[in-house]
Amino acid sequence: MNASTSAQHLVRPEDLPRGISAVRLLPDSQLDALWGSIIVKSEIKEQLLSQGILNFSLRTKVSRDKLPMHGVILLVGPPGTGKTTLARGLASQLAHFMPRAKPRLVEVDPHALTSSAMGKTQRSVSELFSQTIAELASSGPTIVLLDEVETLAADRSRMSLEANPVDIHRATDAVLVQLDALAERNPNILFIATSNFPQAIDDAFTSRCDLVVEVPPPAQEAVAQILEHCIDSLSEHFPALAKIAKSKDLAKVAQACEGLDGRALRKMVVNAMAQSREVAADPNKLTIDHLLSAAASAKAVRMQKGGAK
Structure with missing residues (x-):
C-alpha cells in the first residue's frame, strides 16, 4: 500500500471536534520520512514497532483478564529529542502492517480541553474519550497522539486542592476512567503519549501504560x-x-x-x-x-x- 501525501490526509480544521487538532489517514509518506529522520538507537524504534504491532494483533485475541493491556505507549525525555515526531512516525509505520485496514492518526490538543469553569474540563475529557475517540475507532484501527499528557493526567499527589482547582483532579480521574473503559470495549485503539516532565504525570496513568520508553538526548x-x-x-x-x-x-x-x-x-x-x-x-x-x-x-x-x- 503506497503512502499518499499528507495534504490528502488532513481533515478540514473546521470539521474537527473540540479537543482534536488533526486527523490523518495512514500510512502517510511525510510521517514515514520523519520516522527515518529521527536518529535514536535502533532498539528504541524496534521496541516501539513491536509493541504497536502486538497492540493491534494480541488485544483482539486475548481477553484482558489474561493480559490486562490498556493500549498505551508513553514516550518520555527532555524537550527536542523527537518524541512527538517518533509518535507520528510510529503511527504511519504501523499502518504498513495493516494494509487492508484504513487506520488513522488522531492528534489531541490537551489545551483545548482545559477550562477555568468548574467541572467543564472533566466533561470535555469524558466526551472526547467516550464519544469522539470511540466513534472514530469504530470505523477502524485508530492511533491517538496525546502530546504533553501531563496536562490531562496531572499527578494528583503533587497538587494542593487549595492551589489547584478540583476540576484538574477530576480531569485526571476522567482520563483514567475512560482509558479503562476504552481498553475494555475497543482493542482497536493505541494511545501514544509524550511528556517532557514524567514526574508530573499521575502514577495511576503510568501504571496503565503497556510500555514506557525514555528517548534520551543524542550521544x-x-x-x-x-x-x-x-x-x-x-x-x-x-x-x-x-x-x-x-x-x-x-x-x-x-x-x-x-x-x-x-x-x-x-x-x-x-x-x-x-x-x-x-x-x-x-x-x-x-x-x-x-x-x-x-x-x-x-x-x-x-x-x-x-x-x-
Whole structure:
C-alpha cells in the first residue's frame, strides 16, 4: 500500500471536534520520512514497532483478564529529542502492517480541553474519550497522539486542592476512567503519549501504560549522524553541501555540539548559514568553520540556560 501525501490526509480544521487538532489517514509518506529522520538507537524504534504491532494483533485475541493491556505507549525525555515526531512516525509505520485496514492518526490538543469553569474540563475529557475517540475507532484501527499528557493526567499527589482547582483532579480521574473503559470495549485503539516532565504525570496513568520508553538526548555518534543527515538533505537544494556532509571534519562539529538535542542541532545548522549575508544568500558557501562557530554559540546559550536553573 503506497503512502499518499499528507495534504490528502488532513481533515478540514473546521470539521474537527473540540479537543482534536488533526486527523490523518495512514500510512502517510511525510510521517514515514520523519520516522527515518529521527536518529535514536535502533532498539528504541524496534521496541516501539513491536509493541504497536502486538497492540493491534494480541488485544483482539486475548481477553484482558489474561493480559490486562490498556493500549498505551508513553514516550518520555527532555524537550527536542523527537518524541512527538517518533509518535507520528510510529503511527504511519504501523499502518504498513495493516494494509487492508484504513487506520488513522488522531492528534489531541490537551489545551483545548482545559477550562477555568468548574467541572467543564472533566466533561470535555469524558466526551472526547467516550464519544469522539470511540466513534472514530469504530470505523477502524485508530492511533491517538496525546502530546504533553501531563496536562490531562496531572499527578494528583503533587497538587494542593487549595492551589489547584478540583476540576484538574477530576480531569485526571476522567482520563483514567475512560482509558479503562476504552481498553475494555475497543482493542482497536493505541494511545501514544509524550511528556517532557514524567514526574508530573499521575502514577495511576503510568501504571496503565503497556510500555514506557525514555528517548534520551543524542550521544556523540548520534549527533554526527543527525548533522550528516541534516546537511545531506540540504544538499538536494545546495549541492556543495554534499562535500561537507561527508567531510571528516564534521566529527569536530559533532564533538563541539555534544549536549545539544536533535532539534537544537538542526537549528544550529540554520544558524551557521546565518553567519553572514553571503552564506545566507547562497548556502553552498557554508564551511566547517561556520558550523563550528554556530556550535560554540549554541553550546554557550545551553550552558547559560543550565547555569540559570
